[in-house]
Amino acid sequence: xxxxxxxxxVAPRVPKGFRDYPPEEEIARQILIEKTRTVFERYGYLPLQxxxxxxxxxxxxxxYNADNLKELFGFTGPEDADIALRYEFTLSLARYVAGNPHLxxxxxxxxxxxxxxxxxxxxxxxxxxxxxxxxxxGTASMLADAEIIAVMVSTLDYLGIxxxxxxxxxxxxxxxxxxxxxxxxxxxxxxxxxxxxxxKQGREAVILELGPGRTDRSGDKIxxxxxxxxxxxxxxxxLDLALxxxxxILTDVEKLLGHLEVSNEGIxxxxxxxxxxxxxxxxxxxxxxxxxxxxxxxxYTGPVYETTFLDLPxxxxxxxGGRYDNLxxxxxxxxxxxxxxxxxxxxxxxALIALKAIELKxxxxxVLVTTMDKTRMKDYIEIVGNIRDAGINAxxxxxxxxxxxxxxxxxxxxxIPVAVIAGSDEFEGGMIxxxxxxxxxxxxxxxxxxDEWLKAEEIQVTIKRVDLLDYLAKILxxx
Amino acid sequence: xxxxxxxxxVAPRVPKGFRDYPPEEEIARQILIEKTRTVFERYGYLPLQxxxxxxxxxxxxxxYNADNLKELFGFTGPEDADIALRYEFTLSLARYVAGNPHLxxxxxxxxxxxxxxxxxxxxxxxxxxxxxxxxxxGTASMLADAEIIAVMVSTLDYLGIxxxxxxxxxxxxxxxxxxxxxxxxxxxxxxxxxxxxxxKQGREAVILELGPGRTDRSGDKIxxxxxxxxxxxxxxxxLDLALxxxxxILTDVEKLLGHLEVSNEGIxxxxxxxxxxxxxxxxxxxxxxxxxxxxxxxxYTGPVYETTFLDLPxxxxxxxGGRYDNLxxxxxxxxxxxxxxxxxxxxxxxALIALKAIELKxxxxxVLVTTMDKTRMKDYIEIVGNIRDAGINAxxxxxxxxxxxxxxxxxxxxxIPVAVIAGSDEFEGGMIxxxxxxxxxxxxxxxxxxDEWLKAEEIQVTIKRVDLLDYLAKILxxx
Numbered sequence: 001x002x003x004x005x006x007x008x009x010v011a012p013r014v015p016k017g018f019r020d021y022p023p024e025e026e027i028a029r030q031i032l033i034e035k036t037r038t039v040f041e042r043y044g045y046l047p048l049q050x051x052x053x054x055x056x057x058x059x060x061x062x063x064y065n066a067d068n069l070k071e072l073f074g075f076t077g078p079e080d081a082d083i084a085l086r087y088e089f090t091l092s093l094a095r096y097v098a099g100n101p102h103l104x105x106x107x108x109x110x111x112x113x114x115x116x117x118x119x120x121x122x123x124x125x126x127x128x129x130x131x132x133x134x135x136x137x138g139t140a141s142m143l144a145d146a147e148i149i150a151v152m153v154s155t156l157d158y159l160g161i162x163x164x165x166x167x168x169x170x171x172x173x174x175x176x177x178x179x180x181x182x183x184x185x186x187x188x189x190x191x192x193x194x195x196x197x198x199x200k201q202g203r204e205a206v207i208l209e210l211g212p213g214r215t216d217r218s219g220d221k222i223x224x225x226x227x228x229x230x231x232x233x234x235x236x237x238x239l240d241l242a243l244x245x246x247x248x249i250l251t252d253v254e255k256l257l258g259h260l261e262v263s264n265e266g267i268x269x270x271x272x273x274x275x276x277x278x279x280x281x282x283x284x285x286x287x288x289x290x291x292x293x294x295x296x297x298x299x300y301t302g303p304v305y306e307t308t309f310l311d312l313p314x315x316x317x318x319x320x321g322g323r324y325d326n327l328x329x330x331x332x333x334x335x336x337x338x339x340x341x342x343x344x345x346x347x348x349x350x351a352l353i354a355l356k357a358i359e360l361k362x363x364x365x366x367v368l369v370t371t372m373d374k375t376r377m378k379d380y381i382e383i384v385g386n387i388r389d390a391g392i393n394a395x396x397x398x399x400x401x402x403x404x405x406x407x408x409x410x411x412x413x414x415x416i417p418v419a420v421i422a423g424s425d426e427f428e429g430g431m432i433x434x435x436x437x438x439x440x441x442x443x444x445x446x447x448x449x450x451d452e453w454l455k456a457e458e459i460q461v462t463i464k465r466v467d468l469l470d471y472l473a474k475i476l477x478x479x
Numbered sequence: 480x481x482x483x484x485x486x487x488x489v490a491p492r493v494p495k496g497f498r499d500y501p502p503e504e505e506i507a508r509q510i511l512i513e514k515t516r517t518v519f520e521r522y523g524y525l526p527l528q529x530x531x532x533x534x535x536x537x538x539x540x541x542x543y544n545a546d547n548l549k550e551l552f553g554f555t556g557p558e559d560a561d562i563a564l565r566y567e568f569t570l571s572l573a574r575y576v577a578g579n580p581h582l583x584x585x586x587x588x589x590x591x592x593x594x595x596x597x598x599x600x601x602x603x604x605x606x607x608x609x610x611x612x613x614x615x616x617g618t619a620s621m622l623a624d625a626e627i628i629a630v631m632v633s634t635l636d637y638l639g640i641x642x643x644x645x646x647x648x649x650x651x652x653x654x655x656x657x658x659x660x661x662x663x664x665x666x667x668x669x670x671x672x673x674x675x676x677x678x679k680q681g682r683e684a685v686i687l688e689l690g691p692g693r694t695d696r697s698g699d700k701i702x703x704x705x706x707x708x709x710x711x712x713x714x715x716x717x718l719d720l721a722l723x724x725x726x727x728i729l730t731d732v733e734k735l736l737g738h739l740e741v742s743n744e745g746i747x748x749x750x751x752x753x754x755x756x757x758x759x760x761x762x763x764x765x766x767x768x769x770x771x772x773x774x775x776x777x778x779y780t781g782p783v784y785e786t787t788f789l790d791l792p793x794x795x796x797x798x799x800g801g802r803y804d805n806l807x808x809x810x811x812x813x814x815x816x817x818x819x820x821x822x823x824x825x826x827x828x829x830a831l832i833a834l835k836a837i838e839l840k841x842x843x844x845x846v847l848v849t850t851m852d853k854t855r856m857k858d859y860i861e862i863v864g865n866i867r868d869a870g871i872n873a874x875x876x877x878x879x880x881x882x883x884x885x886x887x888x889x890x891x892x893x894x895i896p897v898a899v900i901a902g903s904d905e906f907e908g909g910m911i912x913x914x915x916x917x918x919x920x921x922x923x924x925x926x927x928x929x930d931e932w933l934k935a936e937e938i939q940v941t942i943k944r945v946d947l948l949d950y951l952a953k954i955l956x957x958x
Contacts, residue, residue, distance in 0.1 A: 012578030044874025099491030395523025
């Protein structure tokens with residue numbers, strides 16, 4: 001039979017670069033989000049939510065064109081307005097602050113939610129992903145920057161990432177370096193991109209890239225910047241300081257660059273941050289000055305922050321940010337300084353999973369009440385109601401099968417820890433059977449081998465029905 | 480001075496129908512979401528998150544055209560794919576289930592997040608809004624429908640809405656009514672739309688609209704459906720049964736429509752639901768059969784649910800849903816029955832606010848540590864750190880002013896309950912001053928009049944610094 005158009009099935013797929021989050025991942029994301037919120041609110045940060053769609057000019061500036069719009073999920077919407085899905089939160093925050101002139105400053109806010117980018121999708125790279133930002137708007141004090149770093153350290157600690165370090169530097173210092181070496185502002189970006197590779201590629205590779213270029217391990221030719229020998233030797237002096245990583249690095253940098261006003265200002269700001277961090281009891285091994293940090297974003301004006309997970313050396317910086325004192329100026333004549341940091345929720349979650357700092361669970365239900373005898377439904381409903389009233393998440397089996405093994409298999413597959421079973425014999429004797437499926441999982445890691453264990457008496461006890469709630473509370477560690 | 484293009488400021492506004500959520504509202508939304516999640520998880524529902532953008536054919540079916548796309552936030556995206564922002568979650572759930580054939584069924588899931596609709600914006604009507612859904616997929620049992628109603632009742636109760644009722648009916652019953660009165664399926668929709676007005680407009684208005692039409696209070700002419708007298712009298716018989724609202728309504732409806740197979744099936748299903756709800760101890764005044772309920776959505780096939788807030792008579796149904804056994808069929812040849820319900824987060828929040836069931840707070844911080852003497856920053860930082868370590872959300876004033884009254888005003892404006900103050904005198908004597916700003920707010924509701932109260936000694940105590948944490952815990956009701 002040829003199907004006509006009306007019967008045609010729609011393929012159950014999502015657009016390229018998009019994905020669904022099944023319960024297992026979504027449960028873990030929610031735990032990550034709640035823990036992060038707890039830390040941010042402990043420091044007085046407040047939740048803000050902004051519109052997902054913004055006017056194109058808010059995201060791209062007043063001089064965008066149709067091609068720029070295509071670099072975002074942008075389109076002409078209702079009322080013929082050029083609009084686009086946000087690709088980050090900072091611009092929306094600047095717009096919000098400019099549009100709310102009576103906002104009490106300093107304004108500490110956090111925001112989490114999806115952002116959208118038309119990047120080429122790849123493994124772990126999606127076009128829709130969740131971002132978590134926090135910022136302080138309305139103060140130029142380095143106390144704010146120190147607080148941002150302290151909150152980053154606290155958050156990573158609370159999430160269970162023990163072996164990590166927040167590294168920070170200052171854009172002003174690096175701008176001073178460019179002036180020192182006689183590099184024009186137009187070329188400075190390329191130079192900083194190369195210096196940024198110091199940690200990963202090493203001193204020699206960086207020096208070659210500043211000069212004639214080099215050939216990497218896979219034989220690819222990496223072109224050089226062809227700086228003069230004098231420029232390279234001035235930059236090398238700085239690189240060697242940076243690599244020394246001594247506690248007195250700022251003194252050394254000051255000797256080298258302190259005569260330039262801009263880098264001197266940057267050094268002073270870094271000193272202040274370090275002092276505030278000491279007062280905040282942030283251990284110096286958790287927050288380190290690293291003068292090679294640059295950060296890609298163009299709008300940073302002062303301190304910048306990055307994170308290294310020492311147990312995941314190939315992971316880039318997951319949690320980073322900086323001070324951006326001019327961004328509100330896109331929307332307002334008021335000059336409003338701001339600083340903040342953000343992480344990608346999915347990348348942070350992947351790190352937590354890799355570090356075994358989070359346990360993946362497929363279910364939030366703690367008990368499945370099986371329903372093998374449909375004439376006893378009234379009893380099953382009463383049992384599941386009592387369990388819920390005791391504060392335990394419980395699910396009643398509502399599927400069409402009476403087969404107890406199929407019901408236990410369902411509980412096992414979605415990771416419910418405990419199943420409750422009662423048939424006529426139990427009901428008449430005032431008893432009830434509790435199966436601890438976790439024991440079955442311990443006995444046999446392979447799902448295919450677990451059918452026998454699900455039936456095994458070894459993982460079950462039969463108790464008096466009146467004792468059920470106490471027994472469940474005990475084995476589920478409820479207070 | 481004429482500004483050139485480069486200096487032009489971007490207006491700090493959002494597209495029509497969009498909005499930001501300032502902390503006051505976002506804090507309340509998060510409380511609402513967390514409470515709802517608690518109830519849903521108590522019943523075993525699991526979180527799922529789906530892509531925000533879907534292929535146009537997933538949302539609109541395979542035969543959509545460019546105009547349909549404009550009714551959504553739809554556009555041609557990367558790879559020239561027709562895509563659109565989701566306008567609800569049920570289609571995405573159906574797509575997810577069809578695309579994951581190994582999913583354990585029954586599948587209980589909840590989802591919350593934004594949906595987008597190109598409706599005409601108006602007061603309280605936005606183009607981006609948050610929706611909260613929960614559904615059971617994979618069972619045709621009326622136990623599932625009864626559970627949906629029970630969860631709706633539990634959720635409303637847990638959110639603090641005491642005076643409300645979930646009303647339910649069955650599409651099959653109303654289809655039987657159409658057959659009984661000899662109304663063609665094409666006209667049935669219009670007839671049900673009129674019958675749906677029974678509660679609000681009353682019997683006479685409905686009968687006139689089924690016949691010649693009527694003139695409403697404001698003088699507008701409402702056209703009639705011009706049914707025959709015989710049809711109207713058959714429908715009137717049903718309306719009078721519906722209005723009687725007796726406990727035996729189903730017996731009466733059975734007498735009238737029970738000879739028709741489709742309505743008979745509907746009546747049997749309603750009887751089963753009522754029986755399950757009794758077993759679940761859902762009080763009958765919280766969940767009532769109301770045979771006039773129709774629900775607008777085309778895809779419902781069986782039981783349908785609505786909510787009435789008795790203290791907000793002009794509010795429509797905020798929390799509603801129904802059974803939709805054919806929707807997965809858009810994406811798959813497997814027939815997978817499903818049922819569920821949803822509410823709009825913003826409309827629910829507005830109801831909670833109107834019913835005074837939620838308290839709006841502008842801040843989650845409980846203490847502001849003021850910083851009047853910048854040379855004592857080390858002490859302030861230590862104090863705020865200790866307060867946080869005690870589990871209290873605390874903010875350090877990082878603004879540029881040293882003026883203590885300005886700092887207190889800031890705390891007052893954003894609703895921080897308590898401020899901590901220390902100057903040289905206090906530090907030297909080992910003392911600290913705590914101002915309970917809530918007392919100031921009680922003394923003077925008007926913000927303008929509060930300046931004096933902020934300074935008043937009446938709302939402050941000076942205690943030993945070592946007693947600070949205990950004192951804060953006490954006045955903030957911490958355990």
